Amino acid sequence: MENRSSNVTWHERRLTRDDYQRRNGHGSLVLWFTGLSGSGKSTLAQLVEEQLFQQGWYTYLLDGDNVRHGLNGDLGFSEADRRENIRRVGEVSRLFVDAGVVVLTALISPYREDRDRVRALFGPADFVEIFLDCPLEVCEQRDPKGLYRKARAGELPEFTGIDSPYEEPLAPEITINTGRHGVEECVVRIISYLRQHSACWRNRTLAAPVVAA
């Protein structure tokens, strides 16, 4: 994006990310869930967030559906609007990470280039791409909001997976087939990943999940 701001000065802050992290007792990073509508992004992001929250972690969930009610309410589903949607959520995530928070995002984020551009905003350990690799047929069968039915009926144009593309990640940190594995197992796998990559977690430990989905 072209930066049209001029005559603006960057202010060094007295408090840094490191200060926030030390106060919180854990590192901050982004868990970026991506996948088709109905692949389970909102369900899993909420459950994983709950696990962290219950253990005293500072967390925040940015769900595409919700962000589109406010900050991104001016955006539709054209390619350009989706790109801007991802860019903005990426920038908001950066602010949260700077504030020492573990951010979870649940957006389709269909374009590889956009996800990679967000990744580039962060250090290598601070961006965890979680690809919910669920076959279109399964998502369509679930159709939790009835949107696939509408799209097939021609009432919802540019629907991802039907007449708008989804580009699979090439090297995500985590890939889970949510058509094959149950909700509980998926949560366990994500938390296990975080436990194993404990370099991010400073002096705080993370217990194995107790899930009642």
Ligand SMILES: Nc1ncnc2c1ncn2[C@@H]1O[C@H](COP(=O)(O)OS(=O)(=O)O)[C@@H](OP(=O)(O)O)[C@H]1O
């Ligand atoms: N045309 C079209 N295509 C895809 N999705 C649509 C569309 N129109 C509305 N919706 C609803 O919007 C949710 C996706 O918003 P996102 O911000 O995640 O989309 S994107 O990342 O900008 O592609 C998506 O939420 P999820 O089902 O949770 O993925 C839908 O509820």
Ligand SMILES: Nc1ncnc2c1ncn2[C@@H]1O[C@H](COP(=O)(O)OP(=O)(O)O)[C@@H](O)[C@H]1O
């Ligand atoms: N392994 C799984 N992971 C996540 N959701 C699952 C799984 N198995 C079944 N589901 C169901 O699939 C639906 C996914 O919907 P949702 O979380 O809204 O997806 P998305 O946010 O990707 O559109 C929910 O009804 C959820 O209960």
